[in-house]
Amino acid sequence: MSSQTTSVRTGSAREGRTGARRALITVAGATVTALTSWALAGPASGVDLTVRTGGALQQVGPVAAAAASLVAGLAAWALLAVLERFTSRPRRIFTIVAVAVLTLSLAGPLGQAAGTASALRLIGMHLAVAAVLIFGLVWRRRGRA
Structure with a gap:
């Protein structure tokens, strides 16, 4: 019985590493x-990708674009991890929250461009x-309850 338990734990650890690798690839993507x-x-x-911030015009550069997407990706991954631990329908809840956050994020370009x-x-x-984030993070968890 202990060998069976070890096998299950090893498989679970491997699955966790694979899931983390896929999430990391998604965030990088x-x-x-x-x-x-x-x-x-x-x-x-x-x-010119320009926005108004505090009355001044500011260029949206590559560093800002990369940093914003990296922060959003890491936050999305963290949210999904928490939901998987504490809810019975993590993918559904994640998708709803992610779409709501996306909708709110569009206020920036709509109001400040x-x-x-x-x-x-x-x-x-x-x-x-x-x-990329929504489909990538939800897809990596398909097949898991």
Whole structure:
């Protein structure tokens, strides 16, 4: 019986490492998506990604895009981990919360972008990063109760 218990624990530990690896890849993928979206939406298209903060205009640069997506990704991963530990339907709750946070995050580009072209491109960046995080983190847990 103890060998059976050891086998189960080893399998669980392996599963945990695989899940963490997939989550880390998802967070990294979201950051790469943010940087790629920034490059295509801004420099490649000739549009200044500019927002108004406190009355002053500020450029949205690659560091800001990468940092925001990295923080969002790590927060999403942490939320999912907590939900998996304390709820019976973590994927469903995570998806609802993630979509709500995405909706709230769109207020930034909608209210602070310096122009329509900038707003549309920033919204696209938000949607692209959110898609990678939501689908990537939920997908990694498919098949688990």
